[in-house]
Amino acid sequence: MDKPPFGVLIANLGTPEAPTAKAVRSYLREFLSDRRVVDVPRVLWWLILNLVILVIRPPRVAKAYAKVWGPEGSPLMTISRAQQRALAAALKEEYGQDIPVSLAMTYGKPTMEEAGRELRKAGAERLIILPLYPQNSSSTTAAVHDRYSNAMAPCPHVPAARWITDYHVHPGYIGALANSVREYWAEHGEGDRLMMSFHGIPQRYEDRGDPYPSQCRATAAALASELGLNDEQWICSFQSRFGREEWVKPYTDHTLEDWGKAGVGRVDVISPAFAADCLETLEELDMENRETFIEAGGKDYHYIPCLNDRPDHIGMMVSLVKENADGWS
Numbered sequence: 001m002d003k004p005p006f007g008v009l010i011a012n013l014g015t016p017e018a019p020t021a022k023a024v025r026s027y028l029r030e031f032l033s034d035r036r037v038v039d040v041p042r043v044l045w046w047l048i049l050n051l052v053i054l055v056i057r058p059p060r061v062a063k064a065y066a067k068v069w070g071p072e073g074s075p076l077m078t079i080s081r082a083q084q085r086a087l088a089a090a091l092k093e094e095y096g097q098d099i100p101v102s103l104a105m106t107y108g109k110p111t112m113e114e115a116g117r118e119l120r121k122a123g124a125e126r127l128i129i130l131p132l133y134p135q136n137s138s139s140t141t142a143a144v145h146d147r148y149s150n151a152m153a154p155c156p157h158v159p160a161a162r163w164i165t166d167y168h169v170h171p172g173y174i175g176a177l178a179n180s181v182r183e184y185w186a187e188h189g190e191g192d193r194l195m196m197s198f199h200g201i202p203q204r205y206e207d208r209g210d211p212y213p214s215q216c217r218a219t220a221a222a223l224a225s226e227l228g229l230n231d232e233q234w235i236c237s238f239q240s241r242f243g244r245e246e247w248v249k250p251y252t253d254h255t256l257e258d259w260g261k262a263g264v265g266r267v268d269v270i271s272p273a274f275a276a277d278c279l280e281t282l283e284e285l286d287m288e289n290r291e292t293f294i295e296a297g298g299k300d301y302h303y304i305p306c307l308n309d310r311p312d313h314i315g316m317m318v319s320l321v322k323e324n325a326d327g328w329s
């Protein structure tokens, strides 16, 4: 069998194995123990995490997962697997040969070690690493970097690797987002305002140099410009706050409440920080935040799905791979 010219490692966050308090506790323990995600001094954080958060949060969060859980499991996992299959098929078409594509999750399964073994077995000696985070953050992209490096620690012969740190204003990405919004509007009509809601991070992380919030603002501005919106028609906001400290603003839930009270009739919400629909979009945005807006007096709330395995999204991933595999094929 001919060796492939390279392999592709796609990565995302990870998700619990089941919508139960036990499985959510084990997932949150691994996720929230990562210093890249929560940087509180370790002894203090160990106490808060084990004595408070992992006692109170898992039953509540398991209920939220249960509302969005599908026949094949967590939406994030089902969609990530569909993206993996679609990307492998599109790369085969593009290169005229098999290019192995493996999926790794930063937390939970499949692990970075499992994905690495798969790629080695397929004969890949060079890797394109594509974290499926459009915007580069210390809490996500850098965490993938750490996990990958740890997984490689025992290897006597590390493969050549090229990293894609972000694609926040890549024309293929902005184009696919714009297509998805236009298609949604063609079917459901257009709202009074377009809210682009991104997962938040603590303000402190931005203050010490995390590029994520400014990349989110650039994504939102590029999408608004592609759609021809004026400044009154759109907003870039941040959701999913965790803990008591200040996170980057404006907050999605507070904005929706203000808009509901101010009599904004219809809002369309899209979440361009996520490559795949997940708990944060299907439950928090499409259920919780819908309720916030309607209870405050808003009339109509529409959630526009993530790009998931849309062909233009997969086409954008092929472009990213091709741009980064220069000289390797």
Ligand SMILES: C=CC1=C(C)c2cc3[nH]c(cc4nc(cc5[nH]c(cc1n2)c(C)c5CCC(=O)O)C(CCC(=O)O)=C4C)c(C)c3C=C
Residues within 6 Å of the ligand: 013, 014, 015, 016, 028, 032, 037, 038, 057, 061, 074, 076, 133, 137, 139, 140, 199, 200, 201, 202, 212, 240, 242, 273, 274, 277, 278, 279, 280
């Ligand atoms: C504690 C701090 C957190 C930071 C910082 C953070 C950054 C961050 N997260 C994502 C993407 C996702 N987060 C998801 C869930 C989730 N996130 C946090 C906390 C932080 N995230 C928690 C505690 C949870 C679990 C749910 C909960 O307990 O509320 C998910 C969904 C996973 C799923 O299974 O569906 C994603 C995806 C980004 C992009 C980001 C910063 C850039």
Ligand SMILES: [Fe+2]
Residues within 6 Å of the ligand: 199, 240
């Ligand atoms: Fe998160």
Ligand SMILES: [Fe+2]
Residues within 6 Å of the ligand: 240, 279, 280, 284
């Ligand atoms: Fe959330």
